[in-house]
Amino acid sequence: MVDAYDPVFDEVDAAIIKHFECSQIPNNSSGKFSSDDLTIYYMPHCPLGLYGNLLMSNWEPTKLNNTVIVGNSFSNYDARRSSSTRDKQSSEEFVFRANNYLLELNLTFADEAFANAFSDQFLHVWKELPGPSSDFWQREGATESRSLEVINSALQQLTL
Numbered sequence: 001m002v003d004a005y006d007p008v009f010d011e012v013d014a015a016i017i018k019h020f021e022c023s024q025i026p027n028n029s030s031g032k033f034s035s036d037d038l039t040i041y042y043m044p045h046c047p048l049g050l051y052g053n054l055l056m057s058n059w060e061p062t063k064l065n066n067t068v069i070v071g072n073s074f075s076n077y078d079a080r081r082s083s084s085t086r087d088k089q090s091s092e093e094f095v096f097r098a099n100n101y102l103l104e105l106n107l108t109f110a111d112e113a114f115a116n117a118f119s120d121q122f123l124h125v126w127k128e129l130p131g132p133s134s135d136f137w138q139r140e141g142a143t144e145s146r147s148l149e150v151i152n153s154a155l156q157q158l159t160l
Contacts, residue, residue, distance in 0.1 A: 030144060032057045035066065043071035044121055049145025052091030055098055059139050061132055069124040074099045091145045101127050
């Protein structure tokens with residue numbers, strides 16, 4: 001089964017999704033998808049908060065082991081973060097916590113057009129995760145990323 005969502009899907013996108021017998025997710029969940037089954041999340045060029053919300057929604061050993069992400073480099077986010085502006089309660093913190101347990105495989109393309117369109121794209125798969133009793137799994141007090149409020153507001157203005 002393939003589910004698809006993008007806040008800017010239009011009628012043409014919906015027709016293509018239907019043609020290929022895929023399912024269009026009707027509502028913006030701000031990345032808060034969860035699955036018990038092996039799931040590949042294709043999230044190219046998404047903001048940090050979407051990755052954080054996705055990880056927070058799957059933050060338990062079985063679900064996280066079944067989560068594969070194609071998207072921006074979490075290591076690059078980690079290298080650019082500022083400790084002075086970091087909100088340790090935000091879902092974005094899950095990206096930084098996960099980083100040590102991920103194997104990032106750079107997706108490179110020989111064709112220059114693809115290389116430019118899909119720059120900084122990585123396949124994220126899990127190395128061995130900590131045991132279930134580890135503090136790593138703590139998520140008490142975590143909140144949805146506030147950075148997505150700005151993005152969602154801008155998208156609503158585009159569709160008015």
